[in-house]
Structures are given as C-alpha cells and as structure tokens.
Amino acid sequence: MQLSQTIFIDIDKVSVNYDDVVAINQLSLKIKKGEVVSLLGENGAGKSTLINTILGRCQVNTGSIKIFGEQPGSQAAKVRIGTILQDANLPDNVTVKEQLNLFRHYYPHARSLEDLLNIAMLKGIEEKRMNKLSGGQKQRVFFALAICGNPDIVFLDEPTVGLDTSARKEFWQCIENIKHQGASIILTTHYLEEAEALSDRILLLNQGNLIWQGTPTEIKNNMTGKKVSFHTSAPKQTIVAFFDSLGSSDVHTNDTNIEACDINIQAGKVECTSQTPEVLLARLFAQKVPLHNLLVEPSKFEDAVLAMNEQMSNKAVAKENVA
Amino acid sequence: MNTSVNKLSNSQLFALFVIEAKTELLKTFRTPGFVLPSVLFPVMFYLFFGVIFAMNTNTQVSAYLLATYGVFGVMGPALFSFGAAVAVEKDRGMLAIKQISPMPILAYFFAKVVTALSFAIIIMTILFSVALTLGNVELSLTQWLASFAILMVGVLPFCAIGLSIGLKVKAQAAAAVVNLIYLPMSFLSGLWIPVTQFPEFLQQFAAFLPPFHFAQLVLKVQGMDTGIAWWIHILALLAYTVIFTVFASRAYKASDSR
Numbered sequence: 001m002q003l004s005q006t007i008f009i010d011i012d013k014v015s016v017n018y019d020d021v022v023a024i025n026q027l028s029l030k031i032k033k034g035e036v037v038s039l040l041g042e043n044g045a046g047k048s049t050l051i052n053t054i055l056g057r058c059q060v061n062t063g064s065i066k067i068f069g070e071q072p073g074s075q076a077a078k079v080r081i082g083t084i085l086q087d088a089n090l091p092d093n094v095t096v097k098e099q100l101n102l103f104r105h106y107y108p109h110a111r112s113l114e115d116l117l118n119i120a121m122l123k124g125i126e127e128k129r130m131n132k133l134s135g136g137q138k139q140r141v142f143f144a145l146a147i148c149g150n151p152d153i154v155f156l157d158e159p160t161v162g163l164d165t166s167a168r169k170e171f172w173q174c175i176e177n178i179k180h181q182g183a184s185i186i187l188t189t190h191y192l193e194e195a196e197a198l199s200d201r202i203l204l205l206n207q208g209n210l211i212w213q214g215t216p217t218e219i220k221n222n223m224t225g226k227k228v229s230f231h232t233s234a235p236k237q238t239i240v241a242f243f244d245s246l247g248s249s250d251v252h253t254n255d256t257n258i259e260a261c262d263i264n265i266q267a268g269k270v271e272c273t274s275q276t277p278e279v280l281l282a283r284l285f286a287q288k289v290p291l292h293n294l295l296v297e298p299s300k301f302e303d304a305v306l307a308m309n310e311q312m313s314n315k316a317v318a319k320e321n322v323a
Numbered sequence: 324m325n326t327s328v329n330k331l332s333n334s335q336l337f338a339l340f341v342i343e344a345k346t347e348l349l350k351t352f353r354t355p356g357f358v359l360p361s362v363l364f365p366v367m368f369y370l371f372f373g374v375i376f377a378m379n380t381n382t383q384v385s386a387y388l389l390a391t392y393g394v395f396g397v398m399g400p401a402l403f404s405f406g407a408a409v410a411v412e413k414d415r416g417m418l419a420i421k422q423i424s425p426m427p428i429l430a431y432f433f434a435k436v437v438t439a440l441s442f443a444i445i446i447m448t449i450l451f452s453v454a455l456t457l458g459n460v461e462l463s464l465t466q467w468l469a470s471f472a473i474l475m476v477g478v479l480p481f482c483a484i485g486l487s488i489g490l491k492v493k494a495q496a497a498a499a500v501v502n503l504i505y506l507p508m509s510f511l512s513g514l515w516i517p518v519t520q521f522p523e524f525l526q527q528f529a530a531f532l533p534p535f536h537f538a539q540l541v542l543k544v545q546g547m548d549t550g551i552a553w554w555i556h557i558l559a560l561l562a563y564t565v566i567f568t569v570f571a572s573r574a575y576k577a578s579d580s581r
Binding site for chain 2: 055057073075076078079080081083085087088089090091093094098099101102103105106107108109142145149
C-alpha cells in the first residue's frame with residue numbers, strides 16, 4: 001500500500017563528532033512508517049548517539065536529519081515520538097499513576113490511563129511509588145511514558161539492559177502489544193535474541209558506520225553453516241597444516257571457505273564454521289587427527305552477527321593498513 | 324486519524340500547568356527532610372534573635388528582624404528547590420525525560436515557582452504568628468498585608484538565581500554552592516545585623532546584593548528602611564530577575580543538547 005511507504009525518518013550522510021572522536025560516520029538511513037528496526041553494535045558503536053541525534057539532543061556536524069519532515073528536537077517532532085532513554089530517571093516518591101497522568105497531559109492525543117496500564121502490564125502496581133518497584137516494573141513504567149502520547153515513532157535505547165530473563169520477556173510482550181498499532185519502533189540492544197524476536201530490520205553499527213542491514217532471516221541465511229568444535233592433543237602446526245590442506249589460502253583470514261572458515265585454534269581447542277561439516281569430519285578422521293569432545297551445532301544468530309561484525313572490523317583494519 | 328491538530332488546546336495547556344505544579348508539590352512535600360529544615364530554620368532564627376534576645380529591648384528589634392528573617396526564610400527554599408533540586412534532577416536524568424517530551428519549559432519553571440511560593444506562604448504564616456504572639460510586634464493590617472505581599476513576589480529573583488545554579492552546577496556541588504551564596508549574601512545584605520551598623524564600604528557593597536533590596540522593600544512598609552526610593556529597589560530586583568532568567572534559559576537549552 002502507498003501509505004506504508006511513508007518515510008518517517010530520513011537521515012542523509014550524517015556525521016557526528018565528539019571532540020576528535022567520530023561517533024557517527026557518513027550514515028544514511030530511511031525509516032518507514034510501522035517498521036520495527038533494531039540497532040545492534042558493541043559499546044561505542046554509535047547506537048545511542050544515533051538515537052540522540054534523531055531526538056535533537058546531539059548536534060549534527062555534517063549531513064541532515066528530518067523526522068516527519070521536521071527538524072529533530074522541534075516541538076512538532078516531539079509530540080509524535082516517545083522515548084526510553086538509557087540515562088533517564090523518575091522521582092522516587094511519586095506513584096506510577098501520578099507519573100503517568102502527568103505525562104499524559106503533555107500530549108494532545110494521549111492514551112487513557114486504563115490503556116497504558118494494560119499495554120505496559122502495570123495493573124495492580126499503579127498506586128506504588130517508583131522506589132518500591134522492581135527493575136522490570138520500572139522499565140515498563142518508562143515504556144508506558146514513552147507510548148502515552150500515542151506516538152508514531154517509539155525509540156527504545158537498550159530498554160532491557162540489566163533485566164533478568166523473565167522481566168525481559170515481559171518487556172517484549174509490551175512491545176508486541178503496540179507493534180501492530182502502526183507505530184515505528186527503533187530499538188537499540190546488546191541482546192541479539194531481542195533483535196531477532198522483535199524486528200523487521202536489523203542494522204549493524206560498527207565504529208559509527210552502518211556496516212550491514214537486513215531482516216533477521218537474511219542474517220541467518222548469511223551464515224547457514226554448522227559450528228564444529230573439538231579438543232585435540234595434536235600440536236598447533238599439525239592443525240594449521242590440516243586446515244591449509246583444505247584449500248583455504250590462509251587460516252587467519254576469514255574468507256568463506258566452504259569446508260571451514262572462522263577458524264580459531266587455542267590451547268588445544270579448535271573451533272570453525274563449516275558449510276559441509278560431513279566432508280570436514282571425514283577428512284579429519286582420514287588424516288587421523290586426534291580429537292575428543294567433538295561437537296557439531298547449528299550456527300546461532302548471535303554467531304552470525306558477531307562474525308559479520310568481526311569481518312567488517314578486519315576489513316576496516318586492512319583498509320587502514322593499505323592506506 | 325486527524326493529525327492536523329497536534330497542539331494542546333488552551334484548556335489542555337491550563338490543565339498541564341496545574342498538574343505539573345500539583346505533582347511538583349506532592350513530590351516536594353513528601354520529602355520531610357527538605358520541608359522541615361526549610362521551614363524551621365528561619366523560624367528558629369527568629370525565635371532566638373528576634374524574640375528571646377530582643378526581650379529586654381524595644382519591639383522595634385522584633386519588627387525589624389521579622390522583615391529580614393522573613394526575607395531570609397523565603398529566599399532559602401527558592402534557592403534550594405531551584406538550585407540543589409534542579410541540579411539533582413538534571414544529573415539523574417529526571418530532567419532529560421521531560422526535555423524529550425513535548426512539555427513546555429514554562430510548565431516546569433511554573434511548577435517550581437509555585438513550590439517556592441508555597442514555602443513562602445507557610446514560612447511567613449508561622450513567622451507572623453510568632454511575631455504577633457511572642458514578639459509583640461505591632462503593625463497595622465495594611466502593613467501586615469503589604470509585608471506578606473512583598474515577601475511573596477520578592478521570591479522571584481531568587482528562583483531565577485537558584486535555577487541558574489541548578490542548571491550549571493553538578494548535583495554534588497549544588498547545595499554547597501547555594502549555601503556559599505545564600506549565607507554570606509544574607510549577612511552582607513543586613514538580614515542579621517542592620518546594614519547601618521556596617522563599615523562604610525560594606526554598606527555600599529550591600530547595594531549590589533538582591534536580598535538587600537528585597538529586605539529594604541519590606542522594611543519600608545514599617546518605615547525602618549535606609550531611605551532609598553522604593554522604585555530603585557524594584558528596578559534592582561527586576562534587573563536580577565531578568566539577567567538570571569536569560570542565563571537560566573540558556574543553561575536549559577545547553578543541557579538539552581550535548
């Protein structure tokens with residue numbers, strides 16, 4: 001449909017510097033209406049900076065950002081977005097209900113208190129003061145504040161950091177509750193399973209660069225191999241020689257050899273990824289490589305992302321070395 | 324959905340200011356550790372110096388100190404609730420969550436001013452009762468009312484000064500900085516000892532301090548001021564209010580972008 005193509009956020013070649021450090025480097029990105037987008041990356045990759053820049057809290061050095069066609073941080077933009085900031089806090093001695101009612105008054109089309117309590121699963125604790133809440137409950141209050149103005153875009157900057165598994169699952173439920181109401185959601189996270197479970201599109205940030213983007217399925221397809229690991233008493237040279245004989249030009253590069261790539265040899269433990277584990281194992285046995293604790297596992301989503309992140313870093317280093 | 328009306332209507336805006344102030348008052352008055360010292364400090368001072376120590380002198384001392392401890396008392400919560408409390412809200416991310424919402428800045432400032440005024444009313448009511456009953460201060464009804472009114476409005480420049488400190492200074496330092504300004508400025512403005520008993524150069528220096536002008540206005544009601552025209556005091560207080568409001572709104576904008 002035509003409507004679903006509406007662009008909510010348009011980021012054009014944006015760079016952000018803190019003093020001499022490049023936090024965001026020439027990043028371009030469009031976010032459409034109704035999309036759930038995850039920003040993945042290590043600490044310092046630029047996730048929070050990107051969010052703060054879209055919110056108008058960080059100044060752009062070059063390039064431009066438009067949100068609903070408006071300037072970031074403008075009143076017109078603020079009315080249509082809701083945010084969970086990483087470093088936000090609420091006064092200890094105000095109740096959940098009082099806080100929600102206060103923030104509802106900031107928006108012209110606020111959700112009803114009843115709706116908020118239901119969506120954010122706060123029923124039964126609305127009369128409690130903030131300092132009496134658990135970490136998970138607090139985070140759901142922040143979520144309720146983020147969505148109380150019926151926003152078109154919701155920013156969630158590491159919303160589940162520090163929560164235990166069950167609290168995290170409850171939080172995901174809250175996100176699911178609003179996912180189908182047409183708002184775009186932009187989520188930064190360290191937890192890859194979170195990105196996998198919730199998003200339509202995943203963006204991988206590395207040192208301020210957008211190094212890869214695609215759907216969770218695409219990430220998995222990018223890495224369909226199996227993870228093979230074993231312990232060995234053979235000396236390292238023997239193992240290196242074995243992998244060399246597979247045709248891989250250099251064990252230390254991460255090229256995508258079908259039989260074995262991402263090879264890691266450490267203190268008698270060998271790990272690699274193989275598209276054809278059966279062939280690899282047959283060769284290992286034929287060469288009589290002594291091995292125990294042999295394990296063949298399906299590649300995890302997490303490994304796929306980590307591998308991509310590593311590949312990109314290596315490429316960046318290689319580029320620098322050439323230059 | 325009709326997205327063309329993405330602004331608060333006037334009645335919505337009014338309700339927002341009311342609930343912002345209400346929440347701020349709830350928050351403040353649920354912290355007895357802040358409320359009790361703020362109220363008791365000036366009352367205690369007045370009881371000691373304005374009532375007990377002044378027992379053997381004339382009631383003029385009680386009347387003079389009622390005005391100056393009134394000034395001292397209402398200044399405190401204005402400086403502290405703006406200075407120290409705002410600094411904490413800024414450093415702990417309680418301000419940030421409001422700054423990313425569409426809340427108008429004015430609503431935030433308004434709520435703080437209402438809180439400072441509430442303190443002023445409570446402190447003055449107690450001080451005036453003590454003065455009437457124990458201090459034997461005799462003023463006409465007009466004088467009581469005029470003193471009350473001036474003490475309320477005079478809080479505003481100190482709200483602006485406190486706010487500038489709160490938005491500029493780190494939370495751990497804010498209370499110390501406020502005290503560093505509050506106590507010496509009170510003394511040098513003649514709130515504890517009349518300026519007329521100061522050495523000449525200190526008397527002249529007092530003219531640069533906002534509490535001096537504030538106190539002189541209240542004292543004028545009782546005819547105990549140093550004789551400077553009332554409009555000079557008002558101009559001085561207005562100037563302080565404007566300068567520090569500009570300073571504070573700049574600091575507010577700076578705290579919103581990093």
